[in-house]
Amino acid sequence: MFxxxxxxxxxxxxxxxxxxLFFAYTSTRGKVWGIRKMPQIDSxxxxxxxxxxxxxxxxxxxxxxxxxxxxxxxxxxxxxILRYVATKTAKMKTRLICTTSMxxxxxxxxxxxxxxxxxxxxxxxxxxDTIRYFGSAETLGVxxxxxxxxxGASFLVGAWTSGAVTIMETASVNDCITLFGNAxxxxxxxxxxxxxxxxxxxxxxxxxxxxKDSIQIGTILGQDGGKVIGIIVLILGIIMRLMGGDITQLxxx
Amino acid sequence: xxxxxxxxxxxxITAITGVIVLFDYYVKIPEINSASTILTSWGTxxxxxxxxxxxxxxxxxxxxxxxxQEKDWYFYGYMLTILIIMSATGFISGxxxxxxxxxxxxxxxxxxxxxxxxxxxxxxxxxxxxxxIRSVPVFGAMIACIVVLIATxxxxxxxxxxxxxxxxxxxxxxxQAGIRAFTMAAAIxxxxxxxxxxxxxxxxxxxxxxxxx
Numbered sequence: 001m002f003x004x005x006x007x008x009x010x011x012x013x014x015x016x017x018x019x020x021l022f023f024a025y026t027s028t029r030g031k032v033w034g035i036r037k038m039p040q041i042d043s044x045x046x047x048x049x050x051x052x053x054x055x056x057x058x059x060x061x062x063x064x065x066x067x068x069x070x071x072x073x074x075x076x077x078x079x080x081i082l083r084y085v086a087t088k089t090a091k092m093k094t095r096l097i098c099t100t101s102m103x104x105x106x107x108x109x110x111x112x113x114x115x116x117x118x119x120x121x122x123x124x125x126x127x128x129d130t131i132r133y134f135g136s137a138e139t140l141g142v143x144x145x146x147x148x149x150x151x152g153a154s155f156l157v158g159a160w161t162s163g164a165v166t167i168m169e170t171a172s173v174n175d176c177i178t179l180f181g182n183a184x185x186x187x188x189x190x191x192x193x194x195x196x197x198x199x200x201x202x203x204x205x206x207x208x209x210x211x212k213d214s215i216q217i218g219t220i221l222g223q224d225g226g227k228v229i230g231i232i233v234l235i236l237g238i239i240m241r242l243m244g245g246d247i248t249q250l251x252x253x
Numbered sequence: 254x255x256x257x258x259x260x261x262x263x264x265x266i267t268a269i270t271g272v273i274v275l276f277d278y279y280v281k282i283p284e285i286n287s288a289s290t291i292l293t294s295w296g297t298x299x300x301x302x303x304x305x306x307x308x309x310x311x312x313x314x315x316x317x318x319x320x321x322q323e324k325d326w327y328f329y330g331y332m333l334t335i336l337i338i339m340s341a342t343g344f345i346s347g348x349x350x351x352x353x354x355x356x357x358x359x360x361x362x363x364x365x366x367x368x369x370x371x372x373x374x375x376x377x378x379x380x381x382x383x384x385x386i387r388s389v390p391v392f393g394a395m396i397a398c399i400v401v402l403i404a405t406x407x408x409x410x411x412x413x414x415x416x417x418x419x420x421x422x423x424x425x426x427x428x429q430a431g432i433r434a435f436t437m438a439a440a441i442x443x444x445x446x447x448x449x450x451x452x453x454x455x456x457x458x459x460x461x462x463x464x465x466x
Contacts, residue, residue: 068296080457103307104300133307169379183439192383201442223445
């Protein structure tokens with residue numbers, strides 16, 4: 001019934017899920033969990049505020065991760081950030097430009113932005129060309145927009161490739177601050193080029209952190225429980241290796 | 254009613270499909286495996302419709318700019334022309350045809366290649382900006398960069414023979430350790446994000462959080 005080689009992974013998934021559900025449950029019972037401040041997420045408000053003061057636009061892109069690929073969780077996390085950014089731009093009457101290279105993002109982006117603006121009674125501020133689809137030429141398109149539309153902040157969140165370097169350098173030339181959030185292993189080297197970063201799992205916690213919802217914050221603690229398990233397995237692996245054993249055989253059952 | 258339609262129904266669909274596809278990864282039960290295959294193919298088909306919506310959105314955004322002759326309207330005109338020509342060529346002769354390839358190679362290809370060439374220059378200037386020594390960790394990163402750069406330069410290993418081994422060591426141990434930590438944390442984050450989505454806590458992809466009945 002169970003596929004060989006995935007049993008231990010399944011057990012780990014269940015344990016981590018149990019951690020997350022436990023902390024979420026305790027939050028529903030009134031327990032308030034605290035998590036560390038994440039200045040890079042808190043800086044989102046400052047970045048949008050800067051654009052409002054300078055009369056410049058805010059740019060956001062949710063990356064190259066499709067909704068049916070393994071990169072989809074990163075896209076969903078990025079959409080949570082988009083939702084927050086759109087709420088802020090609607091409240092602060094700042095122009096929002098949302099670009100995408102993925103066709104399947106378009107209906108979602110449209111729905112999220114429109115509903116957020118509707119909720120803030122700001123539909124009249126929403127320009128018809130707020131969402132721009134560039135296909136595989138998004139890097140070129142964003143570089144053009146950052147200069148031509150005078151963007152003051154650019155949020156590059158979700159799964160990204162090396163093209164983000166070009167965008168961030170163009171942003172720097174145009175006095176535009178960047179926040180780069182990515183959990184794609186192949187693009188880890190892009191982080192030094194951004195003004196602010198959401199590295200790896202920080203991207204996934206951003207949505208929960210921004211929601212300020214105690215249940216969602218509880219799930220972040222569950223996630224940390226998963227990391228503790230990972231570290232324990234890592235240490236056990238090192239000890240077994242030093243003693244001449246191999247933990248890999250056990251993990252691949 | 255709108256909150257049911259825009260929030261609870263999508264969360265329910267996400268939870269059911271998510272659980273089926275998740276189970277498909279771990280178990281060998283024909284009913285679950287075939288249901289997962291069908292659901293995955295539905296997702297792919299839905300994304301094809303999204304391409305059509307995106308193309309229509311481009312047309313809807315471009316036409317008013319061309320009619321009103323707004324700033325840079327001719328670029329929008331050019332884009333629409335290429336969109337129509339390439340769509341027509343694709344529909345008539347197929348995307349594997351030489352006609353379609355000709356348009357792709359002669360219009361998109363040069364621009365794409367130019368971008369890749371520009372990216373090299375941008376990478377250099379961005380590196381200069383990013384690796385200005387402002388702290389001890391950045392100084393360490395800078396040293397590692399110089400070693401790897403010299404080792405991979407054509408004349409580097411000739412002038413500095415030891416740098417090749419040092420570069421390999423940097424890439425095999427400190428760099429690899431960092432990448433693995435990044436991968437592990439991202440994997441756990443992905444799992445947590447998936448669970449939040451399945452139980453209806455992560456609803457950033459819906460547009461209806463503040464909707465009232």
